[in-house]
Amino acid sequence: xxxxxxxxxxKNMQNFENKEIQxxxxxxxxxxxxxxxxxxxxxxxxxxxxxIVFNDSLQNFEEIRKLTISSSIKVTGKIILxxxxxxxxEMHATxxxxxxxxxxxxxxxxxxxxxxYLRTIAHLxxxxxxFNAIFRIRSVAAFAIHEYFQNNGYVYLNSPIVTxxxxxxxxxxxxxxxxxxxxxxxxxxxxxxxxxxIFGKKAYITGSGQLHGETFAHAFGKIYTFGPxxxxxxxxxxxxxxxxxxxxxxxxxxxxxxLMNIEEDFLKYVVKTVLEKCPEELEFCDKFIENGLIxxxxxxxxxxxxxxxxxxxxxxxxxxxxEWEFQPEYGEDLAKEHEKYITEYFNGPVFVKNWPKxxxxxxxxxxxxxxxxxxxxxxVPGAGEIMGGSQREEDFEKLxxxxxxxxxxxxxxxxxxxxxxxxxxVHSGFGLGFERLLMYITGMQNIRDVIPFPxxxxxxxx
Amino acid sequence: xxxxxxxxxxKNMQNFENKEIQxxxxxxxxxxxxxxxxxxxxxxxxxxxxxIVFNDSLQNFEEIRKLTISSSIKVTGKIILxxxxxxxxEMHATxxxxxxxxxxxxxxxxxxxxxxYLRTIAHLxxxxxxFNAIFRIRSVAAFAIHEYFQNNGYVYLNSPIVTxxxxxxxxxxxxxxxxxxxxxxxxxxxxxxxxxxIFGKKAYITGSGQLHGETFAHAFGKIYTFGPxxxxxxxxxxxxxxxxxxxxxxxxxxxxxxLMNIEEDFLKYVVKTVLEKCPEELEFCDKFIENGLIxxxxxxxxxxxxxxxxxxxxxxxxxxxxEWEFQPEYGEDLAKEHEKYITEYFNGPVFVKNWPKxxxxxxxxxxxxxxxxxxxxxxVPGAGEIMGGSQREEDFEKLxxxxxxxxxxxxxxxxxxxxxxxxxxVHSGFGLGFERLLMYITGMQNIRDVIPFPxxxxxxxx
Numbered sequence: 050x051x052x053x054x055x056x057x058x059x060k061n062m063q064n065f066e067n068k069e070i071q072x073x074x075x076x077x078x079x080x081x082x083x084x085x086x087x088x089x090x091x092x093x094x095x096x097x098x099x100x101i102v103f104n105d106s107l108q109n110f111e112e113i114r115k116l117t118i119s120s121s122i123k124v125t126g127k128i129i130l131x132x133x134x135x136x137x138x139e140m141h142a143t144x145x146x147x148x149x150x151x152x153x154x155x156x157x158x159x160x161x162x163x164x165x166y167l168r169t170i171a172h173l174x175x176x177x178x179x180f181n182a183i184f185r186i187r188s189v190a191a192f193a194i195h196e197y198f199q200n201n202g203y204v205y206l207n208s209p210i211v212t213x214x215x216x217x218x219x220x221x222x223x224x225x226x227x228x229x230x231x232x233x234x235x236x237x238x239x240x241x242x243x244x245x246x247i248f249g250k251k252a253y254i255t256g257s258g259q260l261h262g263e264t265f266a267h268a269f270g271k272i273y274t275f276g277p278x279x280x281x282x283x284x285x286x287x288x289x290x291x292x293x294x295x296x297x298x299x300x301x302x303x304x305x306x307x308l309m310n311i312e313e314d315f316l317k318y319v320v321k322t323v324l325e326k327c328p329e330e331l332e333f334c335d336k337f338i339e340n341g342l343i344x345x346x347x348x349x350x351x352x353x354x355x356x357x358x359x360x361x362x363x364x365x366x367x368x369x370x371x372e373w374e375f376q377p378e379y380g381e382d383l384a385k386e387h388e389k390y391i392t393e394y395f396n397g398p399v400f401v402k403n404w405p406k407x408x409x410x411x412x413x414x415x416x417x418x419x420x421x422x423x424x425x426x427x428x429v430p431g432a433g434e435i436m437g438g439s440q441r442e443e444d445f446e447k448l449x450x451x452x453x454x455x456x457x458x459x460x461x462x463x464x465x466x467x468x469x470x471x472x473x474x475v476h477s478g479f480g481l482g483f484e485r486l487l488m489y490i491t492g493m494q495n496i497r498d499v500i501p502f503p504x505x506x507x508x509x510x511x
Numbered sequence: 512x513x514x515x516x517x518x519x520x521x522k523n524m525q526n527f528e529n530k531e532i533q534x535x536x537x538x539x540x541x542x543x544x545x546x547x548x549x550x551x552x553x554x555x556x557x558x559x560x561x562x563i564v565f566n567d568s569l570q571n572f573e574e575i576r577k578l579t580i581s582s583s584i585k586v587t588g589k590i591i592l593x594x595x596x597x598x599x600x601e602m603h604a605t606x607x608x609x610x611x612x613x614x615x616x617x618x619x620x621x622x623x624x625x626x627x628y629l630r631t632i633a634h635l636x637x638x639x640x641x642f643n644a645i646f647r648i649r650s651v652a653a654f655a656i657h658e659y660f661q662n663n664g665y666v667y668l669n670s671p672i673v674t675x676x677x678x679x680x681x682x683x684x685x686x687x688x689x690x691x692x693x694x695x696x697x698x699x700x701x702x703x704x705x706x707x708x709i710f711g712k713k714a715y716i717t718g719s720g721q722l723h724g725e726t727f728a729h730a731f732g733k734i735y736t737f738g739p740x741x742x743x744x745x746x747x748x749x750x751x752x753x754x755x756x757x758x759x760x761x762x763x764x765x766x767x768x769x770l771m772n773i774e775e776d777f778l779k780y781v782v783k784t785v786l787e788k789c790p791e792e793l794e795f796c797d798k799f800i801e802n803g804l805i806x807x808x809x810x811x812x813x814x815x816x817x818x819x820x821x822x823x824x825x826x827x828x829x830x831x832x833x834e835w836e837f838q839p840e841y842g843e844d845l846a847k848e849h850e851k852y853i854t855e856y857f858n859g860p861v862f863v864k865n866w867p868k869x870x871x872x873x874x875x876x877x878x879x880x881x882x883x884x885x886x887x888x889x890x891v892p893g894a895g896e897i898m899g900g901s902q903r904e905e906d907f908e909k910l911x912x913x914x915x916x917x918x919x920x921x922x923x924x925x926x927x928x929x930x931x932x933x934x935x936x937v938h939s940g941f942g943l944g945f946e947r948l949l950m951y952i953t954g955m956q957n958i959r960d961v962i963p964f965p966x967x968x969x970x971x972x973x
Binding site: 052054056073074075092093094119120121123148149151152154155171172173175176180181184185187188191192195199202204205206207208209210211212213223224225226227228230231233234240241243247248249250251252254261264265266267268269270271276277279281283291292294301302443464465467468469470471472473474475500501502504506507508509510511 | 514516518535536537554555556581582583585610611613614616617633634635637638642643646647649650653654657661664666667668669670671672673674675685686687688689690692693695696702703705709710711712713714716723726727728729730731732733738739741743745753754756763764905926927929930931932933934935936937962963964966968969970971972973
């Protein structure tokens with residue numbers, strides 16, 4: 050007997066007409082009357098369920114009638130096309146075997162649960178329609194990201210997550226150790242003796258793979274990283290988690306304008322791919338999570354992104370007939386309310402570029418005005434900033450002096466500086482917080498609901 | 512002027528015949544005579560170099576003659592097919608602009624360096640032929656892994672790397688903290704007060720995503736993880752690193768035999784893809800790293816993998832006319848020398864299955880004999896074990912009792928146990944150490960040489 054997955058049935062139902070096949074999965078609902086009944090079966094391969102019809106010709110009919118939700122079963126039966134019914138086909142069962150009868154305490158009975166409650170059963174929530182949709186979209190989007198870069202000649206770099214350089218600002222980095230934390234730490238000369246730790250010095254989890262990415266870009270031309278990142282921020286907001294995934298491409302022979310071309314092309318590719326591969330999931334999100342979601346996503350795929358200097362953005366904000374909570378200022382960052390206004394003003398995604406150097410990172414290329422850097426943030430309607438990038442300072446002297454000005458250890462980062470001596474290039478890169486993108490694509494409002502097992506301050510269950 | 516990447520030139524050289532184009536890259540070698548010269552240019556897109564011919568009609572001819580290795584340049588010129596020459600085409604330069612003249616201290620001059628030395632310049636080594644090949648293969652293999660699973664209906668799970676459960680055996684896990692390690696740790700009731708740490712308890716980096724993978728498999732049927740893993744082992748061997756990448760698929764409605772089918776199909780897919788996409792890189796590895804590499808890989812793609820019980824493997828080893836360093840025993844693990852003998856005996860990859868339960872993990876399914884578990888290791892010629900998997904114990908009582916026997920905290924892992932109450936399934940999964948696979952595919956003998964920036968005891972530079 051051929052074992053078939055439910056997705057294949059939906060994709061090629063004609064092929065299975067009147068054929069007897071076997072499926073295995075979990076009962077999502079069971080309805081019965083005296084002599085027959087229906088099971089909605091899901092095997093995880095597809096968002097929609099397979100409708101199984103069974104009747105009292107089954108030897109174990111009484112047992113099947115009492116089947117509990119989420120029980121795992123194996124069903125043999127015939128596929129019957131039902132063009133006039135709600136579902137396009139159904140399966141008439143000739144045999145149903147119970148693999149495991151789900152106990153009555155199963156918490157996901159047929160009713161709505163709050164997202165807050167579902168976070169407390171993170172091991173079970175992917176079985177709900179909502180989280181089944183979210184985490185399948187997550188998987189499809191992740192693969193689309195790989196596809197985009199691989200198809201465009203980028204090399205995937207697995208940058209290290211352990212580092213002994215604290216130049217990123219150790220305040221935001223987790224410390225990593227093999228020392229016994231249940232006892233007093235070993236001391237030497239009145240200080241903690243990290244020479245006894247596994248790397249012989251103090252170690253951290255890095256918050257970015259960019260600097261390593263630049264080294265590989267200077268060998269492969271174009272690279273990207275995609276992996277987990279930890280930040281130890283103690284902030285309990287809807288958009289912060291201590292563990293999240295980042296995408297960081299880095300491209301040689303690429304200036305800020307070309308970088309924006311890549312960002313735009315990349316975002317459209319990922320959104321388009323999810324639209325194509327997850328129609329059922331997005332329809333569900335559109336209906337129950339964010340009305341108008343699909344229209345929003347389709348629009349992004351065809352809109353041309355505005356490109357605007359930071360100072361021009363401030364001009365627009367200053368002229369706006371609006372009461373701001375935070376006054377827009379030329380030398381300062383954009384607040385959430387500003388980002389929102391700008392994307393509404395242009396009715397689509399906006400690149401804000403050429404930022405005041407003092408609020409941006411040391412490695413960004415200083416513009417000729419000496420005041421701004423070639424940085425760019427992409428703001429999208431409804432989600433604000435989702436990507437941040439820049440052209441990198443490729444001049445050794447300028448980078449060295451900037452690091453000195455900011456008290457960044459140039460000895461520790463000698464290898465990063467050396468890239469500017471050994472065939473330096475005009476190069477650029479950006480960072481994308483994968484969860485931010487997912488919130489944008491799915492409409493989910495809390496980062497905890499797009500991460501399989503979220504880690505936030507005070508929360509590290511499962 | 513059209514900017515072209517060198518890979519496109521090699522793939523479609525006919526299209527560019529006699530066309531004037533632009534390329535940007537790094538000079539790998541420069542040879543010159545009085546009136547003309549050659550530059551081997553690499554832009555990172557392709558393993559092979561583009562040959563540039565330049566002559567004294569260039570305004571800056573004298574400057575170009577003195578071009579240092581690894582300088583970054585932009586070249587405009589015409590593509591001329593040269594069917595009778597060593598290289599299939601060359602570029603006749605009409606203009607060469609130097610973007611950055613590499614300084615004379617550049618350590619990668621035209622001579623052979625040891626792998627040991629190259630590890631000390633990990634930020635530059637991907638510019639060498641060897642590491643250019645290795646890390647491009649790494650990227651291609653990583654994508655092939657994603658492709659295999661996505662094309663076969665698996666959902667990609669980003670399992671968490673932070674955990675507060677120490678059931679895996681905290682001896683092998685790194686501790687992760689936001690506490691200040693430069694001062695005495697906060698105390699409460701005579702113990703370290705982890706309530707002041709960010710998660711409110713002691714936290715670790717997990718060594719496996721399998722348990723989380725099982726929860727998602729019970730929602731999606733088939734899932735895989737692919738991400739970095741840390742183990743704090745203090746072992747300095749050629750096959751151990753503290754940071755490495757793991758692939759962990761988990762499949763519901765799948766027993767041990769079906770798992771072996773998947774493992775075999777998966778391995779062949781990845782090897783075949785690398786053979787197809789990296790012919791130049793593999794030829795280089797075959798020539799300079801492992802003679803016969805390509806033949807070995809091609810053979811794996813067409814061989815049928817032997818399946819053999821652990822006890823039968825021991826029988827073969829015991830009968831062998833060989834002096835063992837470690838005597839083969841029925842109740843024990845296979846030593847490296849045993850793995851080698853077995854793969855040579857069968858002249859191909861071998862699945863060794865049904866292992867003594869006492870040397871395997873708590874979650875593996877107990878066979879009917881009560882003595883062995885449904886575990887399987889895949890041994891390949893020349894590399895030994897590269898995958899380890901098992902059918903999982905799906906019976907609540909058996910799993911619970913086994914955990915109690917082994918003093919594993921059943922309260923902490925309640926969520927893992929609950930999978931056996933709420934629609935448990937016959938399910939299986941395996942783990943693949945990505946770097947082990949890469950060593951097998953490339954022939955590299957040291958794990959430090961297949962990891963971009965390796966972390967091993969005492970080594971965490973860059």
